Amino acid sequence: MKIHEADAKSLLVAQGLPVPPWEVARTPSQARTAAVKYLADPANATGKVVIKAQVLVGGRGKAGGVRLASTADEAEDVAAAILALEIKGLPVRRVLVGPAAEIVKEFYLSVLLDRSTKRLMFIGSAQGGVEIEQVAVENPAAIVYEHADPLLGLADYAARELAFKVGFGAHWKAGAAIAKGLLRTMLAYDADLVEINPLAVIREHGADGNLVERLVCLDAKITLDDSALARHPQLEELRDLDAEDPADVEARRYDLTFIKLEGDIGCMVNGAGLAMTTMDLVKRAGGEPANFLDIGGGAKADRVAAAMRLILEDPNVKAILVNIFGGITRGDEVAKGLIEARAQQRRAVPMVVRIVGTNAAEAAELLEAASFVTADSLDEAAAKAVAAAKGAAA
Amino acid sequence: MSILIGRDTRLVVQGITGREGEFHSRAMLEYGTLLVAGVTPGKGGQRALDGKVPVFNTVSEAVKQTAANTACIFVPAGGAPDAVLESLAAGIKTIFCITEGIPALDMIPVVEEARLAGARLIGPNCPGATSPGRAKVGIIPGSIHREGRVGVVSRSGTLTYEAVQAMTDAGIGQSTCVGIGGDPVIGTQFLDVLQLFAADTETEALVLIGEIGGSAEEDAAAWAAVRMRDVPKVAFIAGRTAPEGKRMGHAGAIISGGKGTAASKVAALEAAGFRVANSPTELPRLLREAGFKG
Numbered sequence: 024m025k026i027h028e029a030d031a032k033s034l035l036v037a038q039g040l041p042v043p044p045w046e047v048a049r050t051p052s053q054a055r056t057a058a059v060k061y062l063a064d065p066a067n068a069t070g071k072v073v074i075k076a077q078v079l080v081g082g083r084g085k086a087g088g089v090r091l092a093s094t095a096d097e098a099e100d101v102a103a104a105i106l107a108l109e110i111k112g113l114p115v116r117r118v119l120v121g122p123a124a125e126i127v128k129e130f131y132l133s134v135l136l137d138r139s140t141k142r143l144m145f146i147g148s149a150q151g152g153v154e155i156e157q158v159a160v161e162n163p164a165a166i167v168y169e170h171a172d173p174l175l176g177l178a179d180y181a182a183r184e185l186a187f188k189v190g191f192g193a194h195w196k197a198g199a200a201i202a203k204g205l206l207r208t209m210l211a212y213d214a215d216l217v218e219i220n221p222l223a224v225i226r227e228h229g230a231d232g233n234l235v236e237r238l239v240c241l242d243a244k245i246t247l248d249d250s251a252l253a254r255h256p257q258l259e260e261l262r263d264l265d266a267e268d269p270a271d272v273e274a275r276r277y278d279l280t281f282i283k284l285e286g287d288i289g290c291m292v293n294g295a296g297l298a299m300t301t302m303d304l305v306k307r308a309g310g311e312p313a314n315f316l317d318i319g320g321g322a323k324a325d326r327v328a329a330a331m332r333l334i335l336e337d338p339n340v341k342a343i344l345v346n347i348f349g350g351i352t353r354g355d356e357v358a359k360g361l362i363e364a365r366a367q368q369r370r371a372v373p374m375v376v377r378i379v380g381t382n383a384a385e386a387a388e389l390l391e392a393a394s395f396v397t398a399d400s401l402d403e404a405a406a407k408a409v410a411a412a413k414g415a416a417a
Numbered sequence: 418m419s420i421l422i423g424r425d426t427r428l429v430v431q432g433i434t435g436r437e438g439e440f441h442s443r444a445m446l447e448y449g450t451l452l453v454a455g456v457t458p459g460k461g462g463q464r465a466l467d468g469k470v471p472v473f474n475t476v477s478e479a480v481k482q483t484a485a486n487t488a489c490i491f492v493p494a495g496g497a498p499d500a501v502l503e504s505l506a507a508g509i510k511t512i513f514c515i516t517e518g519i520p521a522l523d524m525i526p527v528v529e530e531a532r533l534a535g536a537r538l539i540g541p542n543c544p545g546a547t548s549p550g551r552a553k554v555g556i557i558p559g560s561i562h563r564e565g566r567v568g569v570v571s572r573s574g575t576l577t578y579e580a581v582q583a584m585t586d587a588g589i590g591q592s593t594c595v596g597i598g599g600d601p602v603i604g605t606q607f608l609d610v611l612q613l614f615a616a617d618t619e620t621e622a623l624v625l626i627g628e629i630g631g632s633a634e635e636d637a638a639a640w641a642a643v644r645m646r647d648v649p650k651v652a653f654i655a656g657r658t659a660p661e662g663k664r665m666g667h668a669g670a671i672i673s674g675g676k677g678t679a680a681s682k683v684a685a686l687e688a689a690g691f692r693v694a695n696s697p698t699e700l701p702r703l704l705r706e707a708g709f710k711g
Binding site: 136138139141142143156173174209210213215248249250251254280282284292293294295296297298299300302303304305306307312315317320348349350351379380381400401402 | 437440441494518519520521522523524525526528529530544556557558560561571572573574575576577578579582599601602603626628629631632633636653655656657658659660663664665666667668669670674675679695696697698
């Protein structure tokens with residue numbers, strides 16, 4: 024699950040990491056109030072505020088979702104403009120308002136799950152503020168890596184090594200402490216990515232009025248492990264329903280894995296690998312899958328019926344392909360669910376059903392009695408579904 | 418011979434009295450697996466599966482009483498990492514963790530402990546393994562198999578069943594089928610299983626079934642290109658139509674930053690001498706084209 028920058032920053036602050044102050048505003052007038060505060064803040068060396076759209080997609084800056092303002096009036100106008108934006112299809116409902124930083128130097132630092140070593144890995148670079156993927160292509164030598172120990176985490180010496188390798192210079196102590204803090208954040212919330220870009224040396228006015236430099240997390244991106252959300256119920260509240268299809272929410276309720284796609288052939292399959300394969304074969308037969316849908320193992324009739332409703336909610340769907348390889352899942356249960364679902368179906372969509380494995384013979388009898396179109400092989404099922412969709416479109 | 422499991426497998430099932438555990442334990446027993454013990458804390462002294470299998474409170478007690486040497490875990494996600502540690506502590510060297518939905522970070526220290534103990538952990542979130550005619554551990558339906566000489570390794574469950582059924586229908590049997598699991602952090606990778614198959618005298622050909630995400634298929638391909646050069650090798654990769662940035666059901670099945678695409682895996686496998694199928698039903702034909710005579 025992805026969470027917003029402002030929420031990610033709250034998690035970092037809770038773990039003791041240095042993050043410049045900010046407030047979240049839902050209206051232009053709230054943004055104005057926050058701007059007044061930060062414009063008057065004696066620490067603010069730029070005399071400006073930054074206003075950032077809170078949406079769960081990259082490229083906010085290019086879309087006009089990150090802007091500066093020098094006065095309260097301007098901040099209110101800018102906030103109004105950003106709150107009216109839609110970025111890559113997502114409405115901007117909240118903005119983050121904070122002092123605009125005077126940036127001395129930008130770094131990159133993240134920690135993520137490295138699958139090949141089965142360990143957590145830090146990625147750091149002195150070329151921050153740009154996409155790390157771009158740095159990896161253009162200047163791979165500018166990126167450094169460090170693995171955490173699977174049992175002990177990041178020892179102090181390893182954090183220091185990382186800090187010197189990244190090149191924090193005079194800020195190496197802060198860099199090492201931040202690296203340890205990122206790992207702490209990862210473990211505390213079961214994240215699979217904690218990314219700070221930029222991690223920046225900024226200049227601000229100290230208590231005595233003189234300019235001081237410090238290393239701070241200027242932006243933050245955290246993604247959480249969906250498998251661990253059950254033990255962090257407070258994090259579930261950070262879910263942004265705008266970033267999800269309403270069908271996703273419905274699918275979660277029935278324990279189905281559903282991903283909406285652009286095509287017109289609805290797919291219902293048991294097992295993730297087989298579901299992907301079914302999509303691939305639909306495409307190969309000349310069609311376009313409308314969704315990925317895994318009904319999971321041991322699905323009963325009611326879950327099958329819920330899956331069918333989800334597929335049919337998509338008005339693009341012109342044909343449905345059901346592909347079940349019964350292991351734990353019993354074919355006759357699926358057949359009963361399909362018969363029940365079709366009885367409640369509001370719109371007539373042709374359906375091709377293939378059920379093999381456990382109780383396939385019983386399923387075949389039920390389906391035949393209810394005159395369903397069936398198929399024996401996976402390739403045949405895909406071809407029939409594609410033909411049915413084309414027939415329905417004609 | 419076979420790999421991982423065979424006639425000398427003496428199995429203990431952790432979570433044998435649960436709904437899933439009991440259902441699949443019965444199927445394993447019916448298949449002929451030597452299922453010698455079950456473990457459910459608090460139910461020690463009872464007998465499971467119509468009195469056929471003794472239940473113990475701890476794995477170490479089960480090992481002491483029954484000389485169990487292989488474990489299969491059906492414990493729910495919250496307790497499954499601990500169940501692996503319990504088997505490791507009891508000295509078991511082959512552990513299958515079927516449980517799905519375990520947080521990835523929980524598995525990092527567990528996988529490391531298994532490595533330090535010199536044990537082999539398969540999974541989590543895996544369907545287990547079958548050595549046809551000898552033993553099956555996990556949830557793969559026994560009916561799809563046929564005894565033979567092709568080694569099968571896969572990240573999926575039902576997709577593997579599909580592929581194995583196609584082979585069996587074409588008269589091609591298997592030495593061992595291993596499902597390594599679809600999670601991002603798993604104990605045994607494709608490469609590990611390939612090393613076992615390469616050393617198995619009864620395995621004469623290889624089927625690898627991968628999917629989008631990570632680079633385990635590419636790593637295995639690079640090794641096989643050199644070390645299994647003369648072995649007939651075929652593969653299938655699921656997820657050619659999967660969009661970037663979406664987890665396709667398996668926690669590990671995600672294309673991110675342009676990495677882990679089906680196209681890059683297919684290219685790596687073909688470069689390593691694998692014939693890559695467009696559909697699981699093509700696997701038997703490709704095996705024969707690659708020179709497999711079984």
